[in-house]
Amino acid sequence: MSLPEATELLTDSYGRTVRSLRMSITDRCNLNCIYCHNEGHIGHSKEMSVDTIVDIVKVGSRFGINRLKISGGEPLLRKDLEEALVRLPDMRDVSMTTNAVLLKDRASSLKDAGLDRVNISLDSLDPGKYHTITNCGKGTFDKVLDGIHEAVDVGLTPVKLNMVLLKDLNDNEIKDMLDFTRGYGGDVILQLIELMDFRDLPQYRIDANEVERSLMSVSSDVKVRELHKRKKYIINGAEVEFVRPVDNTEFCANCNRLRVTADGKLKPCLLVSDNMVDVSEASIEELPDLFRLAVSRRIPFCKS
Numbered sequence: 102m103s104l105p106e107a108t109e110l111l112t113d114s115y116g117r118t119v120r121s122l123r124m125s126i127t128d129r130c131n132l133n134c135i136y137c138h139n140e141g142h143i144g145h146s147k148e149m150s151v152d153t154i155v156d157i158v159k160v161g162s163r164f165g166i167n168r169l170k171i172s173g174g175e176p177l178l179r180k181d182l183e184e185a186l187v188r189l190p191d192m193r194d195v196s197m198t199t200n201a202v203l204l205k206d207r208a209s210s211l212k213d214a215g216l217d218r219v220n221i222s223l224d225s226l227d228p229g230k231y232h233t234i235t236n237c238g239k240g241t242f243d244k245v246l247d248g249i250h251e252a253v254d255v256g257l258t259p260v261k262l263n264m265v266l267l268k269d270l271n272d273n274e275i276k277d278m279l280d281f282t283r284g285y286g287g288d289v290i291l292q293l294i295e296l297m298d299f300r301d302l303p304q305y306r307i308d309a310n311e312v313e314r315s316l317m318s319v320s321s322d323v324k325v326r327e328l329h330k331r332k333k334y335i336i337n338g339a340e341v342e343f344v345r346p347v348d349n350t351e352f353c354a355n356c357n358r359l360r361v362t363a364d365g366k367l368k369p370c371l372l373v374s375d376n377m378v379d380v381s382e383a384s385i386e387e388l389p390d391l392f393r394l395a396v397s398r399r400i401p402f403c404k405s
């Protein structure tokens with residue numbers, strides 16, 4: 102089989118070496134958030150099989166890709182996720198981003214199958230606001246809290262709580278959310294996210310510079326991650342990461358992720374849809390060249 106030499110890395114023409122795969126495994130979802138970007142793609146053909154998922158990750162890992170993020174839609178709608186996880190090659194970090202509605206009953210089996218950690222979307226601690234944002238059914242908010250609790254209990258840690266900041270809706274809750282994470286010691290950390298406004302919701306756009314200034318004014322230390330050069334603020338012992346994807350040249354210049362859509366396409370950029378490489382029918386022997394092709398099409402969305 103013509104798998105790449107383990108020493109070959111995938112570096113694009115902007116010098117960005119791909120280190121991480123962000124894989125959507127379904128476009129289906131059990132919530133309907135007002136701002137959802139659907140990972141920049143809704144496929145109309147069928148979802149990748151477990152075999153295809155495993156082959157893509159195997160080939161990626163031969164290219165030195167050592168991190169995998171599983172996303173969706175809502176990834177927990179796939180009942181065969183554990184089956185895929187146990188068949189993956191060894192990686193440095195396998196994580197999933199989920200709304201956690203279905204997490205409580207799956208957390209333990211996911212951990213056993215090899216999942217390292219989860220990010221959980223929780224935009225508000227107020228059940229009424231949570232409902233407004235997610236259009237969820239009755240009882241959903243409590244299920245999410247149970248999911249967070251269970252994730253911590255089984256060791257899917259650190260659990261990152263994703264909070265998309267929405268002006269005049271939840272942007273006054275940062276302190277409460279921080280207090281909530283502190284209740285879990287270091288096991289839960291807060292991740293604030295600037296809204297990428299795909300749905301024409303100008304009333305919810307926040308001033309990210311202002312948020313950054315206020316985080317800075319109360320933090321005792323700031324760290325910078327390699328991925329996207331994201332900043333992490335230490336505030337009274339708690340960690341807060343701020344994801345600023347909008348009009349941010351530094352963010353895109355430090356993007357080391359290749360995306361995979363739920364219907365099996367390599368997607369060079371979240372925000373570009375006309376340069377994807379279809380691998381849904383590819384054999385494992387054909388995959389390396391298709392990876393090289395996708396990476397050759399990577400362009401920073403935002404550049405100076």
Ligand SMILES: Nc1nc2c(ncn2[C@@H]2O[C@H](COP(=O)(O)OP(=O)(O)OP(=O)(O)O)[C@@H](O)[C@H]2O)c(=O)[nH]1
Pocket residue numbers: 170172196198220261263292294344346356358371
């Ligand atoms: N524009 C853009 N947004 C991204 C990218 N990667 C993640 N995001 C956004 O960042 C936010 C957090 O995403 P998560 O799925 O929790 O994952 P993550 O924080 O990137 O990954 P980890 O920090 O490794 O857990 C979401 O709003 C994503 O849409 C990217 O490459 N480009």
Ligand SMILES: C[S@@+](CC[C@H](N)C(=O)[O-])C[C@H]1O[C@@H](n2cnc3c(N)ncnc32)[C@H](O)[C@@H]1O
Pocket residue numbers: 130136137138139140172173174175176198199200220221222263265294295296297298299
């Ligand atoms: C698309 S969701 C998929 C995983 C899962 N359904 C969930 O909500 O966690 C992945 C992450 O993207 C975030 N997200 C979705 N739409 C966004 C937008 N327009 N701007 C910023 N983040 C967004 C969500 O809050 C979530 O944390």
Ligand code: SF4
Pocket residue numbers: 130131132133134137138139173174175200222
């Ligand atoms: S739960 Fe996730 S995928 Fe579903 S609508 Fe909300 S952000 Fe989108």
Ligand code: SF4
Pocket residue numbers: 346352353356369370371372400401402403
């Ligand atoms: S180039 Fe920028 S917008 Fe595109 S995926 Fe990377 S960070 Fe996101």
